[in-house]
Amino acid sequence: MQPFTIVTGKVAPLDRANVDTDAIIPKQYLKSIKKTGFGPFLFDDWRYLDKGDLDIDPATRRKNPGFVLNDAKYTGSTVLLARENFGCGSSREHAVWALTDYGFRAVIAPSFADIFFNNSFKNGFFPLALKIAEIDALFAESASGSDFALTIDLPAQTVSTPGGLTFGFEIDPFRKDCLIRGLDEIGLTLQHADAIRTYEAQRRIDAPWLFA
Amino acid sequence: MTTNKPKTLYDKLWDAHVVKDQGDGSAIIYIDRQLLHEVTSPQAFDGLRLNKRMPWRLDANLAVADHNVPTTDRSQGIADPISRIQVEALDSNCDEYGITEFRMNDARQGIVHVIGPEQGATLPGMTVVCGDSHTSTHGAFGALAFGIGTSEVEHALATQTLVLKKSKNMRVTVRGAVMAGITAKDIVLAIIGKIGTAGGNGHTIEFAGAAIADLSIEGRMTVCNMAIEAGARAGLIAVDATTIAYVQNRPFSPRGESLAKAIAWWNTLHSDEDAQFDREVEIDAATIQPQVTWGTSPEMVLPVGGRVPNPANEVDAIKRGSIERALAYMGIHADQPITDIVIDKVFIGSCTNSRIEDLRAAAGVLKGKRIAGNVKLALAVPGSGLVKRQAESEGLDQVFIAAGFEWREPGCSMCLGMNADQLSPGERCASTSNRNFEGRQGAGGRTHLVSPAMAAAAAVAGRFVDIRTVQ
Numbered sequence: 001m002q003p004f005t006i007v008t009g010k011v012a013p014l015d016r017a018n019v020d021t022d023a024i025i026p027k028q029y030l031k032s033i034k035k036t037g038f039g040p041f042l043f044d045d046w047r048y049l050d051k052g053d054l055d056i057d058p059a060t061r062r063k064n065p066g067f068v069l070n071d072a073k074y075t076g077s078t079v080l081l082a083r084e085n086f087g088c089g090s091s092r093e094h095a096v097w098a099l100t101d102y103g104f105r106a107v108i109a110p111s112f113a114d115i116f117f118n119n120s121f122k123n124g125f126f127p128l129a130l131k132i133a134e135i136d137a138l139f140a141e142s143a144s145g146s147d148f149a150l151t152i153d154l155p156a157q158t159v160s161t162p163g164g165l166t167f168g169f170e171i172d173p174f175r176k177d178c179l180i181r182g183l184d185e186i187g188l189t190l191q192h193a194d195a196i197r198t199y200e201a202q203r204r205i206d207a208p209w210l211f212a
Numbered sequence: 213m214t215t216n217k218p219k220t221l222y223d224k225l226w227d228a229h230v231v232k233d234q235g236d237g238s239a240i241i242y243i244d245r246q247l248l249h250e251v252t253s254p255q256a257f258d259g260l261r262l263n264k265r266m267p268w269r270l271d272a273n274l275a276v277a278d279h280n281v282p283t284t285d286r287s288q289g290i291a292d293p294i295s296r297i298q299v300e301a302l303d304s305n306c307d308e309y310g311i312t313e314f315r316m317n318d319a320r321q322g323i324v325h326v327i328g329p330e331q332g333a334t335l336p337g338m339t340v341v342c343g344d345s346h347t348s349t350h351g352a353f354g355a356l357a358f359g360i361g362t363s364e365v366e367h368a369l370a371t372q373t374l375v376l377k378k379s380k381n382m383r384v385t386v387r388g389a390v391m392a393g394i395t396a397k398d399i400v401l402a403i404i405g406k407i408g409t410a411g412g413n414g415h416t417i418e419f420a421g422a423a424i425a426d427l428s429i430e431g432r433m434t435v436c437n438m439a440i441e442a443g444a445r446a447g448l449i450a451v452d453a454t455t456i457a458y459v460q461n462r463p464f465s466p467r468g469e470s471l472a473k474a475i476a477w478w479n480t481l482h483s484d485e486d487a488q489f490d491r492e493v494e495i496d497a498a499t500i501q502p503q504v505t506w507g508t509s510p511e512m513v514l515p516v517g518g519r520v521p522n523p524a525n526e527v528d529a530i531k532r533g534s535i536e537r538a539l540a541y542m543g544i545h546a547d548q549p550i551t552d553i554v555i556d557k558v559f560i561g562s563c564t565n566s567r568i569e570d571l572r573a574a575a576g577v578l579k580g581k582r583i584a585g586n587v588k589l590a591l592a593v594p595g596s597g598l599v600k601r602q603a604e605s606e607g608l609d610q611v612f613i614a615a616g617f618e619w620r621e622p623g624c625s626m627c628l629g630m631n632a633d634q635l636s637p638g639e640r641c642a643s644t645s646n647r648n649f650e651g652r653q654g655a656g657g658r659t660h661l662v663s664p665a666m667a668a669a670a671a672v673a674g675r676f677v678d679i680r681t682v683q
């Protein structure tokens with residue numbers, strides 16, 4: 001997993017609340033059995049005017065000129081800015097894979113849906129929560145100039161903008177550590193294999209019907 | 213560590229599964245049951261292979277293909293080659309590792325959240341996970357059940373645990389009794405209407421109160437199914453006599469001495485009287501009307517007698533924008549009466565409402581009637597092969613067919629339209645499923661969530677009607 005430390009990137013403003021995972025990556029792409037290649041289909045229904053599918057070349061499709069990611073100004077963005085409850089809906093990790101495959105490293109919003117939030121960390125993608133007023137300020141600064149970039153300093157737990165704003169943020173220490181070091185969580189858990197075996201042996205005695 | 217502090221049901225389930233408290237707010241939690249399906253597991257199995265890891269405990273897993281399977285004649289296999297590859301990947305992964313799977317032509321095949329309980333693979337006191345957000349359904353049994361992403365599917369396969377942070381405790385109490393004609397679906401939609409789709413974020417919601425206790429297990433599953441639509445990863449209902457009666461004599465449930473031991477434990481699975489909740493919400497059951505969603509989020513819901521909101525009345529600019537966008541997408545206008553909304557299709561199915569009671573409720577409304585001329589397609593899709601068989605033995609299939617419905621094979625079907633069952637752009641559907649997001653049932657499709665009886669009544673009238681006025 002790619003470590004996340006200090007990331008400076010261009011910001012794409014997506015001024016919507018309750019962006020759900022069906023919008024982030026529609027169902028037809030969930031048929032892929034791979035983890036990669038979802039980037040061209042990110043926000044598919046908003047981004048293109050015609051319907052897409054896994055076997056349709058995105059280059060041949062008509063782009064929706066009104067959608068933020070189709071605005072040349074935001075090409076190469078690595079930070080997404082959005083409103084509350086980002087990532088609600090299904091558990092599809094494909095939503096995170098689509099965001100990362102597109103090139104995003106982080107999404108900044110006032111709040112996130114739980115499963116999406118969790119899935120993000122497993123992929124080195126940072127769902128960063130700021131206060132509503134701070135989000136408003138970022139949207140305002142984004143609207144006022146071109147090439148709006150900001151810096152996320154994870155070790156220092158700050159977000160700073162070229163306009164001189166700096167906001168602190170909270171993050172769980174375990175999650176912070178995993179992001180910074182790009183750790184494989186399964187490997188970490190297996191270091192406790194003995195504890196799992198001990199628990200399991202007791203559970204076999206207490207609830208034998210669970211081990212049919 | 214034992215304390216006498218009163219515990220919530222969630223606290224009890226959590227404490228019973230802690231393998232190791234990591235001291236940083238997270239804990240390694242033991243997983244008793246993992247349900248697998250074709251959409252969110254292939255990348256997890258690939259991960260195992262890549263890292264040369266084996267599943268920790270095979271008998272904790274049960275697999276079924278449901279999202280992609282056709283609901284029409286299955287003797288031809290799956291026509292869509294991409295769907296077929298995904299279902300075949302599940303088959304071969306289960307073969308390779310020796311995981312029990314109900315294949316597409318097995319009578320026990322069905323939607324993963326229907327077959328778990330049906331088989332007794334979901335039991336009180338378990339931790340149950342599945343790479344699907346509606347795993348919250350299984351909380352109806354007093355099990356801690358929640359959806360996970362593919363990385364966690366891999367983690368649970370490889371370690372039989374997950375690393376979790378404990379969520380907060382929330383209780384939604386539905387006091388008193390509901391009026392005649394009000395179902396579990398109306399109760400849960402009314403709850404979501406009240407607390408919003410983010411209302412339960414970060415919480416496990418316990419549903420309590422007389423109106424919840426009065427529900428059958430099937431109704432309880434409908435309520436817990438949509439806990440995720442209220443933002444909660446898990447929903448819970450305390451174990452009682454209804455629960456214990458339901459879980460006995462199923463293929464995976466305990467027998468004999470084990471059963472007695474199990475029941476003794478299950479009877480402790482309720483919140484202690486003085487347990488503290490971080491958040492409490494109360495609803496008076498008698499105020500709940502039949503519900504219909506009008507917009508593109510489950511919280512955009514109204515009593516059937518209501519009118520579509522007018523954005524001009526909304527002071528918050530972001531909310532006003534959401535209402536305007538939803539109205540435009542849904543092709544309805546401000547202040548329109550819900551009962552004036554005319555439909556094109558009807559879908560009775562999904563893990564929310566495809567169990568036998570749901571089919572009985574819908575068939576009860578349809579008996580001796582025909583769907584309206586403007587309804588182009590009406591689908592009845594049982595949740596599992598066993599539900600289908602039961603319905604057929606009761607003659608329900610004939611009621612649906614005589615009314616003009618298509619009677620299909622089990623699967624997720626038009627709940628999300630990964631198979632051929634989809635809405636076309638602009639088509640409007642009365643659906644018993646759980647999500648009305650843009651494009652959920654097909655790109656450009658418009659979904660209104662309702663109970664099975666309300667969907668059947670809408671099919672007959674061609675528009676939404678109050679079930680309480682239907683004879």
Ligand code: SF4
Pocket residue numbers: 278279323324325344346562563564623624627628645646
């Ligand atoms: S029926 Fe719908 S909500 Fe339920 S598991 Fe299938 S796709 Fe998901």
